[in-house]
Amino acid sequence: MLEISKVSYSYGGNSVFSDVSLSVAPGSFYFLTGPSGSGKTTFINLCAGSLIPEIGNITVFGEETKNMTNYELSKMRRRLGIVHQECEFLDHLSIEENIILPLSIAGLDSIKERANVLELMKWVGLYSKSKVKPQELSGGERQRAALARAVIMSPDIILADEPTGNVDWDMSQRLLQLLVELNKMGKTIFISTHDLSLVRLAKSHVKARTLRISGLQLSQAGVDL
Amino acid sequence: MRFLLKFWMAFLNNPEHLQVVPNTGFTKWLTTFTAGAMSFLAVVGLAFSLICSDLSNEWGESLKNSSSLRLFAPTDLLEKQTSMALAILEQTRGVESARLVEIGAKKKLLEPWLGIDFPLEAIEMPALIEIKETEAGVDYEGLRLRLSAELPSVRLDNHSEWRRSIEVVSKLVSQLGLVTVVLIILSSIAMVTMASNAALSANVKVLRVLRLVGAFDTFIVTAFVRRFTLRVFLGSLSGTVFAGLILFFIPTFSENLGILDDVSLEITDTIYIASVPFLFAIISIFVTRNAVKSSLKRLV
Numbered sequence: 001m002l003e004i005s006k007v008s009y010s011y012g013g014n015s016v017f018s019d020v021s022l023s024v025a026p027g028s029f030y031f032l033t034g035p036s037g038s039g040k041t042t043f044i045n046l047c048a049g050s051l052i053p054e055i056g057n058i059t060v061f062g063e064e065t066k067n068m069t070n071y072e073l074s075k076m077r078r079r080l081g082i083v084h085q086e087c088e089f090l091d092h093l094s095i096e097e098n099i100i101l102p103l104s105i106a107g108l109d110s111i112k113e114r115a116n117v118l119e120l121m122k123w124v125g126l127y128s129k130s131k132v133k134p135q136e137l138s139g140g141e142r143q144r145a146a147l148a149r150a151v152i153m154s155p156d157i158i159l160a161d162e163p164t165g166n167v168d169w170d171m172s173q174r175l176l177q178l179l180v181e182l183n184k185m186g187k188t189i190f191i192s193t194h195d196l197s198l199v200r201l202a203k204s205h206v207k208a209r210t211l212r213i214s215g216l217q218l219s220q221a222g223v224d225l
Numbered sequence: 226m227r228f229l230l231k232f233w234m235a236f237l238n239n240p241e242h243l244q245v246v247p248n249t250g251f252t253k254w255l256t257t258f259t260a261g262a263m264s265f266l267a268v269v270g271l272a273f274s275l276i277c278s279d280l281s282n283e284w285g286e287s288l289k290n291s292s293s294l295r296l297f298a299p300t301d302l303l304e305k306q307t308s309m310a311l312a313i314l315e316q317t318r319g320v321e322s323a324r325l326v327e328i329g330a331k332k333k334l335l336e337p338w339l340g341i342d343f344p345l346e347a348i349e350m351p352a353l354i355e356i357k358e359t360e361a362g363v364d365y366e367g368l369r370l371r372l373s374a375e376l377p378s379v380r381l382d383n384h385s386e387w388r389r390s391i392e393v394v395s396k397l398v399s400q401l402g403l404v405t406v407v408l409i410i411l412s413s414i415a416m417v418t419m420a421s422n423a424a425l426s427a428n429v430k431v432l433r434v435l436r437l438v439g440a441f442d443t444f445i446v447t448a449f450v451r452r453f454t455l456r457v458f459l460g461s462l463s464g465t466v467f468a469g470l471i472l473f474f475i476p477t478f479s480e481n482l483g484i485l486d487d488v489s490l491e492i493t494d495t496i497y498i499a500s501v502p503f504l505f506a507i508i509s510i511f512v513t514r515n516a517v518k519s520s521l522k523r524l525v
Contacts, residue, residue, distance in 0.1 A: 078439035092247035102438040
């Protein structure tokens with residue numbers, strides 16, 4: 001599903017990581033940990049096709065991102081649900097319109113899909129805020145809205161970059177619960193985080209693997225996390 | 226051309242293109258105002274050039290194959306000598322018609338300088354004969370010799386010389402107008418480019434979000450092109466209509482002056498002017514398309 005093969009990446013000659021390999025199986029749950037600046041966001045961006053590896057290959061759904069055209073990359077992103085820490089939205093649209101955006105631009109915005117969006121908003125606890133503009137939401141609500149937008153196209157893989165970075169512990173637990181539920185539905189979850197307590201909590205609910213980026217290397221972290 | 230066709234189809238079919246690009250912020254007014262102001266200048270420049278060209282043609286046509294004869298004589302001899310001059314002209318080869326310019330017509334000619342009520346009859350004025358020539362033209366040297374022998378006080382004016390000067394000057398003015406229009410269009414391209422880039426800089430987040438949710442580049446390009454082109458078109462339309470109204474009313478203001486009566490636009494000129502907003506829209510399509518494409522290339 002997601003193959004990372006001997007990937008190296010650097011910014012202006014400064015290596016972020018080198019010779020990293022990983023194979024992500026369908027339905028698995030991964031945490032990517034590491035200190036700030038270790039390359040977690042870069043790793044997520046590489047998997048999302050926003051960055052292309054300088055050395056090595058990243059294969060998503062059987063296609064190497066390096067060989068994909070912009071059109072193919074966009075098509076691939078429709079099968080990925082991506083949540084960034086910043087949770088960017090189109091500020092002139094309501095939360096409901098933002099969540100339905102991936103469907104609208106894919107031409108799938110039907111009445112039935114609209115009904116599904118409302119169900120999805122209930123699931124993330126934002127049903128009462130459907131007509132509200134993104135800037136009126138709290139940090140946690142924005143994260144949940146971003147998660148709802150990421151899953152609206154029913155993606156196979158969800159890549160979440162520090163999804164609990166800007167929220168309190170209660171909201172982190174709630175977001176994690178949503179991600180665990182998605183994983184139980186068969187979705188592959190890949191989360192970057194520096195919050196180890198979140199990892200510990202997740203492991204009590206789901207079989208999650210933990211990877212650690214440090215010193216240019218990606219390694220399996222210990223089970224004691 | 227294929228892109229224009231695709232853009233037009235998308236323009237008609239996909240309302241979500243307009244939805245994703247915000248229609249707010251200072252860049253909206255910047256783009257619209259820039260397009261309006263530049264269109265206003267383009268229309269004025271274009272009209273200036275077209276009117277000069279039309280006037281040149283009109284004056285040239287009216288002076289073509291024409292000449293005039295001025296006859297100076299004491300009042301008691303004026304009528305007799307005028308009849309003699311008309312008789313000579315009737316006998317001259319190449320003269321199609323010759324007619325005496327009546328006092329009413331003279332008054333009309335001099336009205337802008339002397340006013341409506343000026344008693345032109347009270348002053349001694351030369352008789353004026355308007356001569357229309359055939360295509361073959363008149364042998365001026367022969368006619369001058371005959372007139373100087375029979376009517377020494379007569380002066381023959383060949384209008385072709387004036388016509389040539391008018392043509393040279395009006396051609397120059399017309400070309401100057403065209404150069405102005407070309408410069409305005411080039412400046413407009415630069416201004417629309419800057420306005421589009423400013424608008425794109427203010428909307429980088431929209432580009433990022435659209436990429437994130439899997440929008441194809443063609444969708445993003447079309448969405449921005451559509452929004453910006455609508456702004457440019459509406460701004461340009463306002464500028465064109467405003468300039469057009471001013472041009473339309475110029476002859477009304479000059480009605481009582483007896484001058485600038487010919488300062489009006491022909492139907493073909495109006496078509497050229499009406500095409501200005503469409504030209505701006507086409508400029509905007511290409512400029513925005515390139516700007517969005519390069520912004521997408523820079524996007525991580």
